[in-house]
Amino acid sequence: xxxxxxxxxxxxxxxxxxxxxxxxxxxxxxxxxxxxxxxxxxxxxxxxxxxxxxxxxxxxxxxxxxxxxxxxxxxxxxxxxxxxxxxxxxxxxxxxxxxxxxxxxxxxxxxxxxxxxxxxxxxxxxxxxxxxxxxxxxxxxxxxxxxxxxxxxxxxxxxxxxxxxxxxxxxxxxxxxxxxxxxxxxxxxxxxxxxxxxxxxxxxxxxxxxxxxxxxx
Amino acid sequence: xxxxxxxxxxxxxxxxxxxxxxxxxxxxxxxxxxxxxxxxxxxxxxxxxxxxxxxxxxxxxxxxxxxxxxxxxxxxxxxxxxxxxxxxxxxxxxxxxxxxxxxxxxxxxxxxxxxxxxxxxxxxxxxxxxxxxxxxxxxxxxxxxxxxxxxxxxxxxxxxxxxxxxxxxxxxxxxxxxxxxxxxxxxxxxxxxxxxxxxxxxxxxxxxxxxxxxxxx
DNA sequence: GCACCCGCTTGACAGCGTTAAGTGAACCTC
DNA sequence: GAGGTTCACTTAACGCTGTCAAGCGGGTGC
Numbered sequence: 001x002x003x004x005x006x007x008x009x010x011x012x013x014x015x016x017x018x019x020x021x022x023x024x025x026x027x028x029x030x031x032x033x034x035x036x037x038x039x040x041x042x043x044x045x046x047x048x049x050x051x052x053x054x055x056x057x058x059x060x061x062x063x064x065x066x067x068x069x070x071x072x073x074x075x076x077x078x079x080x081x082x083x084x085x086x087x088x089x090x091x092x093x094x095x096x097x098x099x100x101x102x103x104x105x106x107x108x109x110x111x112x113x114x115x116x117x118x119x120x121x122x123x124x125x126x127x128x129x130x131x132x133x134x135x136x137x138x139x140x141x142x143x144x145x146x147x148x149x150x151x152x153x154x155x156x157x158x159x160x161x162x163x164x165x166x167x168x169x170x171x172x173x174x175x176x177x178x179x180x181x182x183x184x185x186x187x188x189x190x191x192x193x194x195x196x197x198x199x200x201x202x203x204x205x206x207x208x209x210x211x212x213x214x215x216x217x
Numbered sequence: 218x219x220x221x222x223x224x225x226x227x228x229x230x231x232x233x234x235x236x237x238x239x240x241x242x243x244x245x246x247x248x249x250x251x252x253x254x255x256x257x258x259x260x261x262x263x264x265x266x267x268x269x270x271x272x273x274x275x276x277x278x279x280x281x282x283x284x285x286x287x288x289x290x291x292x293x294x295x296x297x298x299x300x301x302x303x304x305x306x307x308x309x310x311x312x313x314x315x316x317x318x319x320x321x322x323x324x325x326x327x328x329x330x331x332x333x334x335x336x337x338x339x340x341x342x343x344x345x346x347x348x349x350x351x352x353x354x355x356x357x358x359x360x361x362x363x364x365x366x367x368x369x370x371x372x373x374x375x376x377x378x379x380x381x382x383x384x385x386x387x388x389x390x391x392x393x394x395x396x397x398x399x400x401x402x403x404x405x406x407x408x409x410x411x412x413x414x415x416x417x418x419x420x421x422x423x424x425x426x427x428x429x430x431x432x433x434x
Numbered sequence: 435g436c437a438c439c440c441g442c443t444t445g446a447c448a449g450c451g452t453t454a455a456g457t458g459a460a461c462c463t464c
Numbered sequence: 465g466a467g468g469t470t471c472a473c474t475t476a477a478c479g480c481t482g483t484c485a486a487g488c489g490g491g492t493g494c
Contacts, residue, residue: 003263014441017441018440018441021441041480042480043481044480044482052443053444054482055442055443055444055483056443057383058482058483059441059442063482064483114491118402118403119336119402120402121402121403122406123401134392138406138408139409142408142439160425162420164412166411167416167417168397168420169421170400170411170412170417171396171417171421172493173395173399174392174395174396174397174417175391176395177395178390178391178392178393178399179391179393180256181391181395181398182335182387182391182395183387183391183464185339186335187335188336190354191355191359192356192383193414194383194387195383195384200384200391203385203388204391204425206386207379207425208392208425210428211423211424211425211428212424212428214318229459231461231471235471237473259449260451261450261451270474271451272452272453273472273473275453276471276473280452281451328442424449425466
C-alpha cells in the first residue's frame with residue numbers, strides 16, 4: 001500500500017466516522033422531535049441520547065435550526081416521492097384527487113414532521129448546516145400541483161372563471177391543509193366532535209372538485 | 218362619611234388600582250404579542266414596558282399561559298361577535314358564505330391573534346388566571362357554524378350523502394382555515410406566487426358550496 | 435519523535451419562566 | 465395617634481435553555 005493510499009484510506013475512515021456521528025445526531029434528534037415535539041426537544045437531550053456533550057452537536061450543525069432544517073428537507077423529499085408516484089395518472093382531475101389523498105396520508109402518518117413543514121413559519125431563505133442558502137424544498141411538490149391544475153385548465157375541464165393556476169393550486173392545497181391542521185391543533189378540544197380527517201378530506205376533495213368542474217353538457 | 222363608607226371607598230380604590238395595573242399588563246402584553254409574536258415576547262419585556270419588575274405580573278396572572286389565555290378569550294369573543302352579526306341572514310347557504318368571508322376578514326385583520334387561536338395546539342381544558350377551568354371559547358362560533366350547516370341539511374339543500382353536520386362543518390371551516398394559515402406560514406416563500414387570500418377564500422367558498430349543493434332540477 | 439489536526443469536552447455566558455422571601459406604604463383597630 | 469395587618473410590588477435567586485471560547489487528547493503527517 002502506497003503512502004498516498006494509506007493517507008486517503010485513513011482520511012476516508014475519519015470522514016466516515018464523522019458522518020456516522022452526524023447521522024447519529026440526526027437519528028436521535030428525529031426520534032426526540034417526533035416524541036416530544038421540536039420545541040420541547042433540547043440540544044442537551046439529543047446529545048445525551050447518543051452519549052455526547054451538547055457542544056459536540058455544534059461541530060456538525062451550526063445551530064438547532066440547521067438540525068431542524070436538515071430533517072425537514074428529508075421530509076420534503078419523502079413527500080415529493082409520494083407525489084412522484086402519482087405522476088403517471090393521465091386524468092389531471094383524478095391525479096389531483098389522488099395527490100390530495102396521498103398528501104393527507106403523509107400528514108397523518110408523519111404528524112410531527114407535517115407540523116414543522118407546513119404549520120410553522122420557516123425563515124426564508126432557508127440556510128443549511130454549512131450556511132448555504134437552500135432552495136425551498138417544498139417547491140417540487142408545489143410545482144407538481146401547479147402543473148396538474150394547469151393541465152386541467154388547458155384541457156378545459158374547469159369552469160371558465162377558474163383560470164388562474166396559483167389560485168386553484170392554493171385553493172386545493174389550502175383546503176386539504178386546513179382540515180388536517182385543524183385536526184392537529186384542535187382534536188383534543190372536548191367541545192368539538194371531530195370526524196376522521198381522512199374522511200373529511202375525501203369529502204372536501206369531492207366537493208371542491210365537483211364545484212370547480214365545467215358543467216358537462 | 219361613615220367609617221364603613223370610607224372603608225368600602227378605599228377598598229374600591231385599591232381594587233380599581235389593581236384592576237388598572239392588571240389591564241396595563243394585558244395592554245402591554247397584547248401589543249408585544251402582536252408586534253413580536255407570542256413566543257418571542259418575554260415576561261421581562263412586558264414588565265419593562267409598564268415599568269414593573271417581571272414578578273409583579275405573577276400577582277395578577279398565574280403564569281405566561283394564563284396571560285395568553287386571557288387575551289385569547291377576548292379574541293374569541295370578538296370573533297363570536299363578528300359571527301353574531303351575520304345571524305340574521307335567512308338562507309343557510311348565503312349565511313355560510315358570509316360567515317366564511319367574515320371569518321377571513323377577522324383572521325387577516327388580526328393575524329397575531331388568529332395564529333394563536335387556531336394555529337397553536339392549546340392545552341385542553343383551558344385554565345384561566347384564577348386556575349378555573351374555562352369552557353372552550355371557540356365553542357360559540359363553532360356551534361353557530363354547526364347550526365348553520367344543520368339548517369341546510371334539514372332544508373334539503375345539500376346533496377343527500379352530505380348529511381353529517383360535523384363533517385360538513387369541519388370541511389367548510391378547514392377549507393377556509395387552510396387557505397388563511399398557509400398564507401400566514403408561507404407567504405414569505407419566494408418560490409410560491411401567492412394570490413390574495415381573500416380572493417382564494419372566496420373562490421374556495423364558491424367551489425365547495427357549489428359542489429355540496431343538491432343539483433337543482 | 436515531534437508537531438499538527440480536529441472531534442470532542444470543560445466551563446461558562448446571557449437569557450428565559452418562575453418562585454421564596456422581603457419591603458414599605460396604605461389600611462384597620464384600639 | 466400608636467401598633468399591627470394587609471398586600472402590591474421588589475430583590476435575589478433557581479433551574480432551564482441555546483450557544484461559545486478555550487482546552488484536551490488521540491490519530492495523522494513529516
